Amino acid sequence: MIAPVRSVKTYHHPVLPKEVITLLTTATGAGWIVDGTVGGGGHTEALLQNTEDSVRVLGIDRDPSAIQAATERLQSFGERVQLKEGRFGDLDQIADEIGATPILGILLDLGVSSAQLDRPERGFSFRQEGPLDMDMEGRGQERALEVLRGLSIHEFTEALRSYGDVPRPGTVARVVIEKIRDNQIYTTTDLAELVEAEFGWLRKGNRHPATRVFQALRMVVNDEVGELERALQGITATLSPGGIAVVISYHSVEDRIVKHCFRELGRSDGFKILTRKPIIPSQEETRENPRARSAKLRAIQRVQD
Numbered sequence: 446m447i448a449p450v451r452s453v454k455t456y457h458h459p460v461l462p463k464e465v466i467t468l469l470t471t472a473t474g475a476g477w478i479v480d481g482t483v484g485g486g487g488h489t490e491a492l493l494q495n496t497e498d499s500v501r502v503l504g505i506d507r508d509p510s511a512i513q514a515a516t517e518r519l520q521s522f523g524e525r526v527q528l529k530e531g532r533f534g535d536l537d538q539i540a541d542e543i544g545a546t547p548i549l550g551i552l553l554d555l556g557v558s559s560a561q562l563d564r565p566e567r568g569f570s571f572r573q574e575g576p577l578d579m580d581m582e583g584r585g586q587e588r589a590l591e592v593l594r595g596l597s598i599h600e601f602t603e604a605l606r607s608y609g610d611v612p613r614p615g616t617v618a619r620v621v622i623e624k625i626r627d628n629q630i631y632t633t634t635d636l637a638e639l640v641e642a643e644f645g646w647l648r649k650g651n652r653h654p655a656t657r658v659f660q661a662l663r664m665v666v667n668d669e670v671g672e673l674e675r676a677l678q679g680i681t682a683t684l685s686p687g688g689i690a691v692v693i694s695y696h697s698v699e700d701r702i703v704k705h706c707f708r709e710l711g712r713s714d715g716f717k718i719l720t721r722k723p724i725i726p727s728q729e730e731t732r733e734n735p736r737a738r739s740a741k742l743r744a745i746q747r748v749q750d
Contacts, residue, residue, distance in 0.1 A: 459487035460554060460693055460737045464724050466495050468744050469550035472687050475499035476549040479540060479683075481533030481676060482506060484558050486515035492552075493522050503545050504528045505536060507582045511558065534675030537683045547685035553676055556695045557581075557663060559736060569663060571637035571655040577630070579659075579666045589666050593625045596665075608670075608698055609661030617643060617658065633659075660696070673699055677706045684747045689719065691744045700741045707745045719744040 459465070465488055469478055478496070480489045483504030492502055504519075504526060506512050512530050519526045531539050533553055540548060561581065562570045568578030568589060580588035593601070598618050605614035620643055624630045630639065637655040644654035664670065680690045694700040700723065710716035723741035731738040 458734045458736075459491060460734065460740045461724065461726055461730070461742050462488065462491050464742055465552060465691055465693075466491055468689055468691050468719065469552060470495050471689060471746075472549040472685075474549070476501075476547040476685065476688075477540070477545040478502050478550040478552065479536055479545065479548060480504045480552045481536045482552070482554045483515045483528065484508075484511050484554070485560065486518040488552055488554060489515065489526060490519060490522075492550075493519070493525055498525065500525075500549065501545075502526045503540060503543065505531050505533055505539055507532045508558075508561065509583055510560065514560070532672055534672040534679065536676055537679035540683055547688070548683045549685060549688050551680055551684060551688070551690040552693075553673070553691070554693045555669070555673065555699055565633075568633055569659070571633050571653065571659055574632050574634040577633060577636060579663045581667045589662055590625075590631065592666050593621065593630075593662070596622065598622045604665045605658065605661045607661075608664040608696070609657035610697075611657045611661060612644070621658075664696075664698075670698060670702065673702055677703070680745075681710065686747055686749050689744055689746045691742060693740050693742045695739045695741075700743070703743050707743055710745060715747060715749050717746045717748050719746055 469492060478492055478500060480492070480502055483489050483506045486504065489502050489504045502525065504515055506515070507530065509530055512528050515528055527543060529539050529543070536551065557569055561567050565573040565575035567583065568575045576587045577590040578585065578588050580586065601618035601622055602615045605611040605618055611617055617640065621630070621636065621639065624639060630636055636658070637653070640655040640658050641653070684690055692703045694703055707718055711718040720743045723743050726737040726740055
């Protein structure tokens with residue numbers, strides 16, 4: 446029986462927890478599970494609760510505040526868990542540095558956390574005024590503003606089209622970059638109000654037009670696609686025979702990358718795809734945890750070297 450999963454104040458409830466636990470506790474014996482996006486430690490805690498003491502978890506996160514929150518949450522597990530500040534694209538190097546072997550499982554839960562969205566000073570949300578930062582490493586350097594100042598209109602257009610499916614991306618990019626160059630945008634609300642003025646917005650249940658713009662900009666600031674591609678390479682390098690990799694994505698671009706990578710691996714003799722179609726949350730889960738509504742889970746198993 447799977448132990449219940451608890452949520453922690455400021456950090457979201459883990460997405461698809463039962464499915465993650467079922468998949469990642471399949472492998473038996475002593476070894477490690479790598480949680481490449483540990484966040485507040487929800488998935489890691491559930492994995493530790495549902496595995497034998499011979500299984501340890503390496504939790505990685507690029508956000509220092511996430512590592513701090515996870516440290517507090519997971520302290521009762523002692524040496525069964527090791528937390529490292531770093532990028533999940535470097536998971537193979539980090540695992541090697543601490544001697545984490547064999548790797549029985551790898552989990553990547555992509556995207557931004559509720560804790561990051563809910564803190565105005567992090568600059569991820571257009572709903573509260575804050576600096577244009579969006580840096581997942583939390584260095585407080587107005588990283589998004591810096592990135593915008595360095596982008597051409599063409600480059601931002603491509604980002605809005607590829608990462609945000611933004612309508613009229615060229616128009617939005619031109620207006621935003623021109624205002625940036627004229628020093629008329631400094632905060633999250635400055636950018637949101639500019640986008641709203643460009644698109645218009647009927648508040649009755651419609652998604653704010655800045656949602657997709659902020660998503661695309663965040664993905665550029667944090668090189669989220671590049672990070673995912675490096676992590677998928679790390680999976681092939683570190684996963685032990687019998688080990689399983691699970692990736693939860695929330696964006697069509699990320700899901701497409703995972704699907705393509707797993708399909709290519711599945712054509713070899715070394716890997717077996719476990720999810721021909723992505724697993725999505727139940728209606729009950731999305732009611733309890735709205736963040737889960739766009740989640741897609743894909744899994745693959747290494748069957749031999």
